[in-house]
Amino acid sequence: MKRASYTVPALLLATLLSAVQAQAHEDSHAGHGAMNMMQHAPQQKPWGIAGQADKVDRSVEIRMDDTMRFTPERLQVKQGETIRFVHRNEGELMHEFVLGTRQTLDEHAAEMLKAPGMAHGEAYMAHVAPAQQGEMIWTFNQAGEFEFACLIAGHYQAGMRGSIEVLAE
Template sequence: MKPIKFSIPMLLVGLLVAAPALAHSQAHEGHHTQATIKEQKPWGIAGDAGEVGRTIEIRMTDQMRFTPDRLQVRQGETIRFVHHNDGKMLHEFVIGTRQTLDEHAAMMLRFPGMEHDEPYMAHVSPGQVGEMIWTFNRAGEFDFACLIAGHYQAGMVGTIHVLAE
């Protein structure tokens, strides 16, 4: 049997193919391994661990509910969300406006395997814990939801009231 010869180009191609798959699988556990891109959204911006003012624990169940499903935070507050998936199926926690969540939920129904990894989303496998850090720098009423096909439609939603400074 001849030994397999590897060339530098072959190794580079292998690394380029494997890296996105690894990043995607880790992202679906609610852990961001790459530097988070801070993009201002109507509901806030990705937060930094050093700025966390408090932690809010969220439980997700196969009864398509979040506990708690109503949150109140102060404008400017940075929150560490810890998501516990108590169910037997994948769940996610996505923050947005009602319009953006409605649009994203419709896309998820059309493309249920759609891959995405944004700092305002946490995907948590059954029995696992996910985490995200978010700064609420805009006052208003925002929503969160599980946008996995059928979950949103079954009522897996909640609200976040951000009190003005």
């Protein structure tokens, strides 16, 4: 009978440790954890910087689905423009929208293949559950050619990506 009295506390401890490990994994990968977003000011990237809601110039809807495509796949914005992206996941799989350069997206996609459960928490990333929508505000303060992609393992490799041309002022 005494053995049974240890079962409940042991199960509670195992559950708690599992939750702590999951949170630690989410927070540990190269600054992708949500806690890192709250602790740091917006960081300038080659493709721009996190935008502010009160400075949005326009909204752009991005649809994503299980054909591993974004609609639209190509965007054109003006340098200095702040865009509110509204991401609509019309599929039955989790999808994401990650801004970057071809090189940064290639590198990150390779990391995602090694750690497929990796969660994202940076301002230039939106993770969108099936049949849900997400939002991101981004200021494109650098002219050039940039890209967006779904970096969930296998999605990027299946062609789930698009491009953004930022026209110089």
